[in-house]
Amino acid sequence: MRMDDYEILLKLYEIGTIRGTAKAILISQPAVTQRLKYMENYFGETIFIRTSKRLLPTPAGERVIQHAKEMVEKEHLFKNRLAETGEEIKGTLSIACSSLISQRYLPDILGEYTAAYPKVAVDLVTGISEDIRKNHKQYHVCIIRGDKLKETTSMHLFDDPLYIFDTEPFPEHGIKERPIISFKSDDSMHELVDSWLFEQQNYIKPQKKMTVDQIETCKQFMKQGIGMAVLPGSVSNHLKEHYPYIPLFLEKEAVTRDTWVCFQEGIRQLPQVDHFLNLLENYDFIAD
Known part of the structure; x- marks a missing residue:
């Protein structure tokens, strides 16, 4: 199994439809269907039941999906550890960001960041802050509105x-x-x-x-x-x-609405995360 197969599987589980997954990852629907069929043949199990509304994981499928999550997390962790030991800034930076901030400020911020560190792979999820709070441990950095996240290091960006x-x-x-x-x-x-x-x-x-x-x-x-x-x-x-x-x-x-960047203690040991947080700390959050 390739790592991108696991990622497609997780995206199918997250979105729930082959059409939506194909649109999200920018490949054709037949290609997604083919990859799913390959994975089901590989594991010898039906992973999803296809209903009129969405894909539903079978009991065996739930175990395969959990395995996929673990494999993707291990891969990201390994890449991050490699990035820590190298002089060049690389690895993966995972960000969950409030939709408003992603529309208004993030294009400029990420444009500057990716120009400076082109070998860093940025994983980005946007949405309302309430949803980000529920899954904040899945990301290196969370940019949210309202109250800061408990049990994290939080920096105030602007009100x-x-x-x-x-x-x-x-x-x-x-x-x-x-x-x-x-x-x-x-x-x-x-x-x-x-x-x-x-x-x-x-x-x-x-x-x-x-x-x-x-x-x-x-x-x-x-x-x-x-x-x-x-x-x-x-x-x-x-x-x-x-x-x-x-x-x-x-x-x-x-x-006013406060805007915070929140992250787990110790995450700044990853160079790609530390450089992104430094950029946020020095960014001028001023409305036009």
Whole structure:
């Protein structure tokens, strides 16, 4: 078995469909099907049951998948140990990053990093911070929003003030009644917004709530006059020149979202991780 076969198997388990896996790893569906058939022949067991919705692992398949995880982890560990002993920076750098940070800042950061260390293989997963927290031990570095991770070394990168935008002005007197649009985020973000709205109930009264999957969709809905939207300053400063907005305050303090980079103790012994963390420490996280 080749290492990329194990990685395909884990991707099939993660995504649950041959089509989705083929799209994620940029090969054809027939090629993925062929590799799965080879693996099932190799182990002499059916690994997945194919249903109309997703692939379900058989009992034997669960053991094969666990074996694949162990093999991939051992391979990464071995490469990292090799990287520790060499003068040239190489090995694997695994990152789990908040979707917002991955859209706004990570392209620039990774562009600089990969240019400096082209032999480092970067494994990147993006998503909401809540999901990253559940699996944070799988990664060298986690960049999350909200509260820092417990039982890790955490460095504060920046705080991000929140604003509410609309195409219609916010009146100084009376109640503003408009729909409010939110984007998929972790619970701490929604709790901040809900607490602020509760404090502002005599001034701002959402008529209904709409939830979209991406922050960019939320911004576009707001621009079209569909409703109000609470957005972080890091992705919305340019909107201030064109749309009415007010900053969020609770008990006379600005409502902000903290951004952290978290990692396990001792992980900086890996040169590729240490250089990435140094880059983050010196990066200027300032919104346009």
